[in-house]
Amino acid sequence: MKVALVTGASSGIGESTAVALQDAGYTVYAAARRVDRMSSLAARGIKVVKMDVTDDSSMVSGIAQIIDESGRIDVLVNNAGYGSYGAFEDVPLSEGRYQFEVNVFGLARLVQLTTPHMRAQGSGKIVNVSSIGGKIYEPLGGWYHSTKFAVEGLSDSLRLELKPFGIDVVVIEPGAIKTEWAGIAVDNLMKTSGSGAYASQAKALASFFSRATDGSEPSVIADVIVRAVKARRPRTRYAAGYLARPILFLRRVLPDRAFDAMFLSMIRRFA
Numbered sequence: 001m002k003v004a005l006v007t008g009a010s011s012g013i014g015e016s017t018a019v020a021l022q023d024a025g026y027t028v029y030a031a032a033r034r035v036d037r038m039s040s041l042a043a044r045g046i047k048v049v050k051m052d053v054t055d056d057s058s059m060v061s062g063i064a065q066i067i068d069e070s071g072r073i074d075v076l077v078n079n080a081g082y083g084s085y086g087a088f089e090d091v092p093l094s095e096g097r098y099q100f101e102v103n104v105f106g107l108a109r110l111v112q113l114t115t116p117h118m119r120a121q122g123s124g125k126i127v128n129v130s131s132i133g134g135k136i137y138e139p140l141g142g143w144y145h146s147t148k149f150a151v152e153g154l155s156d157s158l159r160l161e162l163k164p165f166g167i168d169v170v171v172i173e174p175g176a177i178k179t180e181w182a183g184i185a186v187d188n189l190m191k192t193s194g195s196g197a198y199a200s201q202a203k204a205l206a207s208f209f210s211r212a213t214d215g216s217e218p219s220v221i222a223d224v225i226v227r228a229v230k231a232r233r234p235r236t237r238y239a240a241g242y243l244a245r246p247i248l249f250l251r252r253v254l255p256d257r258a259f260d261a262m263f264l265s266m267i268r269r270f271a
Helices: 012-023 035-043 056-070 093-121 142-165 181-193 199-211 218-230 244-253 256-270
Strands: 003-007 027-032 047-050 075-078 124-129 167-174 237-240
Touching: 003 012, 003 056, 003 093, 012 027, 012 035, 012 075, 012 218, 027 035, 027 056, 035 047, 047 056, 056 093, 075 093, 075 218, 093 124, 093 142, 093 167, 124 142, 124 218, 142 167, 167 218, 167 244, 181 199, 199 256, 218 237, 237 244, 244 256
Parallel strands: 003 027, 003 075, 027 047, 075 124, 124 167, 167 237
Antiparallel strands: none
């Protein structure tokens, strides 16, 4: 039986993906910092692993556990991540570094730890959950979008680098999804820039996030991930979820200034 590791599995896309992969016949390891929040996954027979993607020792021990118990790892779903918003001027560099630690360097370290086992097998799938935010941008989202742009570029390089070893690298670009992400992003935004020179922009963007609630269920992304993992020759990218494809289409066809104007107009409508 093939073995999959899903990070950020305590809620949202990660939790749904762990369930969907189990339903598809995989032995699933669900990883997150909060093991207590994965009790429902454990009750299904999914193996839960305490893992902090900013703590190297926990990642090393987590991969070692999987290899010791199952002897292989076929799928890595790098889903752990969060959105930190605020005016670039206001966000402490320590928070910018932490955003990269979670969204980029944790992902990168797990790729380093799993790749030798996949090479030895001659096969594997690495699925990096990016965002449409890896292709577009927003005011007050400089650090978050920087991390997702980095995930996109890293994934493209890895795809070529690992192809000779039978390892596929796939990028998932969710649109608006009904998860805890928006609430965390709004809290960070208002805490950081809710007063001062950027207050009006912060309030408008917070209202946009709070009122744009017609997101897709996390299972929509989970189903796409399973489809990519099972595909003999998966696509390099899958955009899915509420407004993902229309927004990415507009980004491709509109000049930068036109996209700027469209996006600012959309935020003002929600403000």
